[in-house]
Amino acid sequence: MANGYNGKMLRVDLSRRAISVDELKDRFYRCYLGGRGFISYYLLKELEAGIDPLGPDNKLVFACGVVTGVPVGGCGRNSVGAKSPLTGAYGDAEVGGYWGAELKHAGYDGIIVEGKAEKPVYLWIKDGQAEIRDASHLWGKSTGECQEAIRSDVGEPLARTATIGQAGENLVRYAAILNDIHHAAGRTGMGAVMGSKNLKAIAVRGRNHPALANPEAVRALAKWLRDIVGIVMGGMHAQGTAVGLKALNRDGGLPTRNFQEGVFEEADKISGRAMKETILVGEGSCYACPVRCKRVTSVSEPYQVDPAYGGPEYETLASFGSNCGIDDLAAIAKANELCNAYGLDTISAGATVSFAMECFERGILSEKDTGGLKLNFGDASAMLQLVELIAKREGIGDVLAEGVARAAKRIGRGAEEFALHVKGQELPMHEPRYKQGLGIGYAISPKGADHTMSVHDSMYTGEGPLLENAKALGLLEPLALDDLSPAKVRMVAYHSCWQHLLDSLVMCNFMPFSYGQVSELVGVTTGWNSTVWELMKVGERCLAMTRAFNIREGLGKKDDSLPQRFFTPLPSGPLQGVSIGKDEFEQAKETFYSMLGWDKAEGRPSLGKLQELGIEWVADYI
Numbered sequence: 001m002a003n004g005y006n007g008k009m010l011r012v013d014l015s016r017r018a019i020s021v022d023e024l025k026d027r028f029y030r031c032y033l034g035g036r037g038f039i040s041y042y043l044l045k046e047l048e049a050g051i052d053p054l055g056p057d058n059k060l061v062f063a064c065g066v067v068t069g070v071p072v073g074g075c076g077r078n079s080v081g082a083k084s085p086l087t088g089a090y091g092d093a094e095v096g097g098y099w100g101a102e103l104k105h106a107g108y109d110g111i112i113v114e115g116k117a118e119k120p121v122y123l124w125i126k127d128g129q130a131e132i133r134d135a136s137h138l139w140g141k142s143t144g145e146c147q148e149a150i151r152s153d154v155g156e157p158l159a160r161t162a163t164i165g166q167a168g169e170n171l172v173r174y175a176a177i178l179n180d181i182h183h184a185a186g187r188t189g190m191g192a193v194m195g196s197k198n199l200k201a202i203a204v205r206g207r208n209h210p211a212l213a214n215p216e217a218v219r220a221l222a223k224w225l226r227d228i229v230g231i232v233m234g235g236m237h238a239q240g241t242a243v244g245l246k247a248l249n250r251d252g253g254l255p256t257r258n259f260q261e262g263v264f265e266e267a268d269k270i271s272g273r274a275m276k277e278t279i280l281v282g283e284g285s286c287y288a289c290p291v292r293c294k295r296v297t298s299v300s301e302p303y304q305v306d307p308a309y310g311g312p313e314y315e316t317l318a319s320f321g322s323n324c325g326i327d328d329l330a331a332i333a334k335a336n337e338l339c340n341a342y343g344l345d346t347i348s349a350g351a352t353v354s355f356a357m358e359c360f361e362r363g364i365l366s367e368k369d370t371g372g373l374k375l376n377f378g379d380a381s382a383m384l385q386l387v388e389l390i391a392k393r394e395g396i397g398d399v400l401a402e403g404v405a406r407a408a409k410r411i412g413r414g415a416e417e418f419a420l421h422v423k424g425q426e427l428p429m430h431e432p433r434y435k436q437g438l439g440i441g442y443a444i445s446p447k448g449a450d451h452t453m454s455v456h457d458s459m460y461t462g463e464g465p466l467l468e469n470a471k472a473l474g475l476l477e478p479l480a481l482d483d484l485s486p487a488k489v490r491m492v493a494y495h496s497c498w499q500h501l502l503d504s505l506v507m508c509n510f511m512p513f514s515y516g517q518v519s520e521l522v523g524v525t526t527g528w529n530s531t532v533w534e535l536m537k538v539g540e541r542c543l544a545m546t547r548a549f550n551i552r553e554g555l556g557k558k559d560d561s562l563p564q565r566f567f568t569p570l571p572s573g574p575l576q577g578v579s580i581g582k583d584e585f586e587q588a589k590e591t592f593y594s595m596l597g598w599d600k601a602e603g604r605p606s607l608g609k610l611q612e613l614g615i616e617w618v619a620d621y622i
């Protein structure tokens with residue numbers, strides 16, 4: 001057994017109340033590393049095509065990576081994946097906090113949850129021992145109430161929890177799973193899958209750290225990170241992920257009023273600085289991380305906001321703020337608290353509210369449909385009421401709990417034009433007319449629109465430390481934001497592979513490590529002679545496996561699309577008149593396919609490519 005991992009996945013069959021352990025070989029870890037690599041492997045091998053994502057045949061896979069739980073910043077995360085109830089495609093979410101590291105220290109590299117419990121249950125894992133416990137008394141409780149009750153039940157005040165709230169129980173298709181009640185595995189509806197299995201929570205406690213191949217070198221990397229954080233990440237520490245909100249607004253790329261505009265006239269009121277100067281009461285962190293970018297906010301009037309639920313990150317500030325036309329920071333913090341307590345993805349929830357607001361303002365929805373709610377952009381009170389209705393699936397909330405794609409079909413009357421999604425998943429808060437390479441990334445991502453799986457063009461428009469790092473991959477030239485040439489597609493392709501790699505290691509995207517340092521970290525943790533080349537191939541392997549999963553589910557080229565809004569010009573601001581060229585977009589997609597060894601007709605990975613990646617077994621599943 002190499003270092004850095006346990007060699008064990010816990011398998012929990014809720015239908016039979018049976019627990020077993022899969023013992024895994026070293027080669028498996030080196031090929032797939034963990035996280036998305038493991039999840040896509042298990043979902044391809046163990047799910048039948050066409051299963052109901054909310055039925056007992058779906059499997060929910062929690063997975064750490066080989067570096068999870070290593071005492072270096074960015075290494076405390078875990079992934080959780082399943083067939084998505086939001087998209088019907090490959091689904092997963094990555095999440096920070098402490099739960100992933102704790103699971104690793106409890107003796108497991110992941111958990112495969114199968115079947116469906118007859119009654120609500122939770123799973124308790126402590127130092128290698130696992131048991132299924134009754135959770136009838138926890139059903140209907142918020143994530144916070146649930147965490148408190150479980151910690152008291154198991155007698156471990158430091159037990160780490162992954163919990164769903166009422167949204168997951170109610171099968172809201174974009175329900176989240178909350179680590180420690182304020183770190184969300186938000187995307188693709190994994191909370192709904194957990195709810196469909198009657199699994200309320202997984203609590204873990206562990207004290208055994210897997211051995212490290214070279215502890216001294218691991219410590220040196222951790223120290224390098226601590227020393228450099230103050231120099232290059234002071235802004236993130238001070239203002240959190242919202243540190244770039246005002247710059248996006250200045251450049252005309254801040255999603256505003258359901259992406260109708262790119263400039264929000266009140267951006268100053270919802271910025272990271274404004275939060276720091278008003279409602280911020282502390283910074284939070286993830287396991288071993290010196291950056292501490294997480295926010296803790298508290299409000300007493302006019303809303304009570306409980307700091308236990310953390311505070312809004314950039315995505316939340318934009319989705320409930322500018323994209324709903326709302327400049328009330330206290331209301332946004334309240335929306336964040338509600339989402340974390342009910343277990344909702346703040347991106348999809350905010351984007352769904354903004355969709356409903358646009359439908360209301362255009363007369364597609366009326367007060368008759370909304371139960372009297374006036375859903376105008378800028379109305380914070382209506383926004384907060386709608387979040388509650390969605391989580392409880394009451395009134396119009398029941399329709400909107402389906403996500404914008406299904407909701408628009410139900411509403412009709414032309415609503416589909418204003419439902420902004422890719423493959424059924426609502427857009428994150430990055431304007432694809434501004435970052436056009438990311439637009440290609442949104443379209444091609446196996447999860448639907450996702451901002452963590454591809455390149456952010458604005459980081460590589462000029463010389464600087466980011467481009468200097470990218471030169472190690474052979475990306476030598478700065479490229480314009482609206483460039484969709486083969487050179488940009490190559491940048492998108494390489495970054496897509498790298499992002500899939502990071503999500504297989506389950507490392508935080510924000511770490512300022514070079515590509516070489518990441519491979520060094522893998523090497524000094526495991527003892528392997530890892531290289532950047534090898535890691536890139538793991539990412540590409542993972543990209544091919546998630547693509548294969550979607551091909552098997554009947555998705556293809558037509559699903560690699562963007563909403564029509566992004567092919568029409570922005571009406572105002574610095575990007576006035578800018579749109580994505582439809583022909584350039586289609587050409588860029590095909591170029592991406594051919595660079596990855598996928599066919600032009602559907603983007604199906606070729607047998608030769610699968611063989612090159614050492615995963616020819618995938619051909620039997622598509």
Ligand code: SF4
Pocket residue numbers: 073074075096097284285286289290291292293294508509510511
């Ligand atoms: S940078 Fe922020 S999100 Fe990433 S590990 Fe550190 S605290 Fe967590």
